[in-house]
Amino acid sequence: MSPSDAIAPWNDPERVRCFASRDPDHRLVPLVDALPDPQGVRVLDLGCAGGRNTVFLAERGLDLFALDAAEAMVAETRARVAGVLGEAQAERRVVQGLMTDLSRWADETFHLVVALGVYHQAQSEAEWFEALAETERVLAYGGRVLVSNFAPGTGKSNEPLELVEGTRFLYEGMHDDHLCLRDADGLDADFAELGFVPETPTCIVERVVEEKRRVTVNALYEKLPA
Numbered sequence: 001m002s003p004s005d006a007i008a009p010w011n012d013p014e015r016v017r018c019f020a021s022r023d024p025d026h027r028l029v030p031l032v033d034a035l036p037d038p039q040g041v042r043v044l045d046l047g048c049a050g051g052r053n054t055v056f057l058a059e060r061g062l063d064l065f066a067l068d069a070a071e072a073m074v075a076e077t078r079a080r081v082a083g084v085l086g087e088a089q090a091e092r093r094v095v096q097g098l099m100t101d102l103s104r105w106a107d108e109t110f111h112l113v114v115a116l117g118v119y120h121q122a123q124s125e126a127e128w129f130e131a132l133a134e135t136e137r138v139l140a141y142g143g144r145v146l147v148s149n150f151a152p153g154t155g156k157s158n159e160p161l162e163l164v165e166g167t168r169f170l171y172e173g174m175h176d177d178h179l180c181l182r183d184a185d186g187l188d189a190d191f192a193e194l195g196f197v198p199e200t201p202t203c204i205v206e207r208v209v210e211e212k213r214r215v216t217v218n219a220l221y222e223k224l225p226a
C-alpha cells in the first residue's frame with residue numbers, strides 16, 4: 001500500500017472524533033509538569049491526530065507546533081487549538097505533512113518531539129528510517145523525543161500480525177496496510193544509531209481489549225550533544 005493510501009482511513013470522521021475525545025497522554029502530562037520553563041520549550045506533536053496532546057501543550061503555554069498527514073485530523077486539531085491560541089496561530093502552528101519531510105523546519109528547531117503512535121504507520125522500513133532521521137534533524141542537541149510504537153505481538157489475541165517476508169520489522173497491518181513493529185532493543189538500537197540515549201528505560205506494555213492484543217514499546221530519548 002502506498003503511503004497516501006495508508007493515510008486515507010485517518011480522514012474518517014468517526015476516527016477523528018474517537019482520537020479527539022481522548023485525554024492527554026499519561027506520560028506526556030508529568031513530563032510537561034516537570035519543565036522548569038514551559039514557555040521556552042518548542043515542541044512538535046508529530047502525528048497529532050485529533051489534538052488531545054496538542055491542545056494540552058497549547059494550554060500549558062509551550063511554543064507548540066503540530067503535524068499530521070490527514071487533512072481531517074489537521075482540521076480538527078486546528079479548530080481546537082484556535083480555541084486556545086486564536087485562528088491565525090492555529091493555522092500557522094498546526095500543519096498537514098508527512099513525518100518523513102519536516103523541511104518546513106530548520107535543523108535543531110525543537111526541544112521536544114512527541115511521537116506517539118506515528119512511526120509505526122511507516123509503510124516500509126525505508127520510510128521508518130527516513131522518519132526517524134527527520135526527527136533527529138529537527139531536534140536540538142539535548143532535546144528529547146517521547147515515543148510510543150506498536151511492538152511485535154500486536155494483533156488479535158491469538159493471532160499476532162505477521163512479518164512481511166524478507167523484512168526485519170515490517171508487518172502485515174490490521175487493514176490492508178503495513179506497520180513497522182519494533183521491540184525495545186530494536187527501537188533503542190535505531191535511535192542509538194542517530195545519537196540518542198534512553199533517558200528512562202525503554203519498556204513494553206501489553207494489553208488485551210475485546211480480543212485485540214496491543215503490545216506497545218514506550219521510550220523517552222535524549223539527543224546527545226555533538
Ligand SMILES: C[S@@+](CC[C@H](N)C(=O)[O-])C[C@H]1O[C@@H](n2cnc3c(N)ncnc32)[C@H](O)[C@@H]1O
Binds near residue numbers: 003022047052115
Ligand atoms: C495513532 S494516531 C496518533 C495518535 C496521536 N499522536 C495521539 O496521541 O492521540 C496516528 C496518526 O498518524 C498520522 N499519520 C499516519 N501516517 C503518517 C505520516 N506518514 N506522516 C504523518 N502523520 C501520519 C495519522 O493521520 C494519524 O492521525
